[in-house]
Amino acid sequence: MYPAQFDYHTPGTVREALDLLGRYGDDAKLLAGGHSLIPAMRFRLAQPKHLVDLRKVPGLAGIKEEGGMLVIGALATHYAIESSALVKSKCPVLAATAAMIGDPMVRNMGTIGGSLAHADPAADYPAAIIALGAEMVAEGPKGKRTIKADDFFKGLLTTALGADEILTEVRVPVCGPKVGCAYLKFPHPASRFAVVGVAAVLTVDAGKVTKAGVGITGAGTKAVRAKGVEAGLQGKALDASAIQAAADRAPDGVDVQADLQGSEEYKRHLLKVFARRSIEAAVAAVR
Numbered sequence: 557m558y559p560a561q562f563d564y565h566t567p568g569t570v571r572e573a574l575d576l577l578g579r580y581g582d583d584a585k586l587l588a589g590g591h592s593l594i595p596a597m598r599f600r601l602a603q604p605k606h607l608v609d610l611r612k613v614p615g616l617a618g619i620k621e622e623g624g625m626l627v628i629g630a631l632a633t634h635y636a637i638e639s640s641a642l643v644k645s646k647c648p649v650l651a652a653t654a655a656m657i658g659d660p661m662v663r664n665m666g667t668i669g670g671s672l673a674h675a676d677p678a679a680d681y682p683a684a685i686i687a688l689g690a691e692m693v694a695e696g697p698k699g700k701r702t703i704k705a706d707d708f709f710k711g712l713l714t715t716a717l718g719a720d721e722i723l724t725e726v727r728v729p730v731c732g733p734k735v736g737c738a739y740l741k742f743p744h745p746a747s748r749f750a751v752v753g754v755a756a757v758l759t760v761d762a763g764k765v766t767k768a769g770v771g772i773t774g775a776g777t778k779a780v781r782a783k784g785v786e787a788g789l790q791g792k793a794l795d796a797s798a799i800q801a802a803a804d805r806a807p808d809g810v811d812v813q814a815d816l817q818g819s820e821e822y823k824r825h826l827l828k829v830f831a832r833r834s835i836e837a838a839v840a841a842v843r
């Protein structure tokens with residue numbers, strides 16, 4: 557189906573884009589890579605009267621390191637993140653996560669900001685973003701604010717971003733020495749979206765976990781922190797039984813939902829399996 561008619565705007569600055577959002581309110585939608593919004597428009601699930609394309613705004617797609625953080629522009633494509641030497645060396649799990657998204661066309665067009673703002677419950681980045689303890693920078697009419705990953709995902713396709721705000725940056729702590737990280741998912745065979753996905757970021761010292769970040773996607777209506785797994789790993793020596801015991805807590809506190817991909821029971825099982833595999837992969841990757 558063709559999308560409903562709309563006016564197309566190409567602001568040259570964030571300020572101009574914010575002005576357009578302010579002028580058109582609920583009738584306006586931001587466009588980034590278009591790989592979630594355009595399909596929704598073609599199904600007439602979204603019918604914005606004004607499309608505000610961010611791709612002509614300079615400076616929104618860079619990737620740099622600043623004060624122990626990777627600063628990734630919201631318009632950085634999945635491919636830019638997957639292939640960035642900086643991301644691969646400072647935060648390999650994020651490059652690996654980007655590389656698992658969809659297919660080459662999706663990765664060439666889709667952006668990290670679009671993916672996070674869209675908040676698809678089966679998207680890949682959110683698990684890694686939560687496990688890493690990243691922060692999102694939003695700009696709105698009143699200026700900039702920073703939103704922690706734990707506070708960002710609010711529900712199905714819903715985030716803490718206001719309708720008058722633009723996600724401009726994602727700030728990710730670099731993975732230092734003694735840190736190992738991994739993201740693994742059970743991909744849907746057609747779309748490659750995560751039926752479930754688990755990211756683990758572990759700091760390991762003298763064979764024991766001193767800090768654990770574990771994020772889950774796909775299981776419910778939004779990505780969440782796997783607090784049970786984190787608590788199960790904290791201070792533990794990493795033998796097989798400790799890893800299994802921690803992984804078995806993956807569904808704890810998660811509002812697991814049955815959907816076309818599987819029953820609640822099946823998804824709970826997948827969560828435990830992928831939590832164990834992600835922990836094992838993170839341990840193997842400790843530097």
Ligand SMILES: Cc1cc2nc3c(=O)[nH]c(=O)nc-3n(C[C@H](O)[C@H](O)[C@H](O)COP(=O)(O)OP(=O)(O)OC[C@H]3O[C@@H](n4cnc5c(N)ncnc54)[C@H](O)[C@@H]3O)c2cc1C
Nearest residue numbers: 588589590591592593658666667670671679680723748749
């Ligand atoms: C065939 C196919 C397979 C896919 N497979 C996967 C997969 O395996 N894993 C996965 O994670 N994703 C997958 N995706 C989704 C893909 O990653 C999208 O690119 C992503 O969800 C949206 O990013 P975008 O840049 O295309 O955003 P758009 O589609 O342009 O926008 C999405 C939403 O975010 C808003 N938005 C965009 N940018 C901003 C911003 N900077 N600030 C505030 N709001 C903003 C828009 O207004 C819109 O509501 C797939 C998509 C397709 C079509």
